[in-house]
Amino acid sequence: MKKEKTSHENPEMKTVGPAxxxxxxxxxxxxxxxLGLGAxxxxxxxxxxxxxxxxxxxxxxxxxxRYKVGLPSxxxxxxxxxxxxxxxxxxxxxxxxxxxxxxxxxxxxVKMLRLNQPRxxxxxxxxxxxxxxxxxxxxxxxxxxxxxxxxxPAPKPLEYLKLELAPEDGQLIVDATTPVEKEFRLTV
Ligand code: FES
Numbered sequence: 349m350k351k352e353k354t355s356h357e358n359p360e361m362k363t364v365g366p367a368x369x370x371x372x373x374x375x376x377x378x379x380x381x382x383l384g385l386g387a388x389x390x391x392x393x394x395x396x397x398x399x400x401x402x403x404x405x406x407x408x409x410x411x412x413x414r415y416k417v418g419l420p421s422x423x424x425x426x427x428x429x430x431x432x433x434x435x436x437x438x439x440x441x442x443x444x445x446x447x448x449x450x451x452x453x454x455x456x457x458v459k460m461l462r463l464n465q466p467r468x469x470x471x472x473x474x475x476x477x478x479x480x481x482x483x484x485x486x487x488x489x490x491x492x493x494x495x496x497x498x499x500x501p502a503p504k505p506l507e508y509l510k511l512e513l514a515p516e517d518g519q520l521i522v523d524a525t526t527p528v529e530k531e532f533r534l535t536v
Contacts, residue, residue, distance in 0.1 A: 495508065
């Protein structure tokens with residue numbers, strides 16, 4: 349019967365001493381350390397990406413241009429939101445004006461919030477009573493009823509858009525290529 353060689357007898361087999369054991373343990377620790385560092389860096393990169401992504405609205409909108417929105421008689425007193433155009437059209441007796449629903453921060457669509465009670469607001473030297481406000485669901489910007497931004501990251505007021513009457517059929521035209529002052533009113 350053939351006898352197995354022990355490490356003393358077999359030159360191919362090496363005896364592993366305490367020094368090699370320590371080296372192997374050190375190598376394992378260093379590998380695990382690198383693995384941990386890599387995971388931490390990956391997590392940090394993921395968080396940074398999520399933060400940057402949160403600043404970008406989910407939906408990007410092409411700038412609206414110039415379009416008909418219907419006859420003045422189709423608008424009742426107060427406001428009407430045109431979902432497909434992202435614009436609020438307001439009627440006060442025989443005058444009309446339009447405010448863009450595009451948030452001036454990153455372009456999300458602001459929502460109109462009707463107030464339970466009218467509230468007095470002072471913007472500069474002008475004081476007025478508001479019945480609604482505009483709030484942006486993306487990053488929390490808030491605008492008074494006249495479109496003036498007062499809270500959140502929005503850098504400027506909502507845009508007022510020019511209104512005209514189409515000579516051929518009398519429909520209201522919103523001209524989004526021409527922002528106007530907030531005092532602008534179209535009288536029909
Ligand atoms: S898009 Fe950021 S607050 Fe409106």
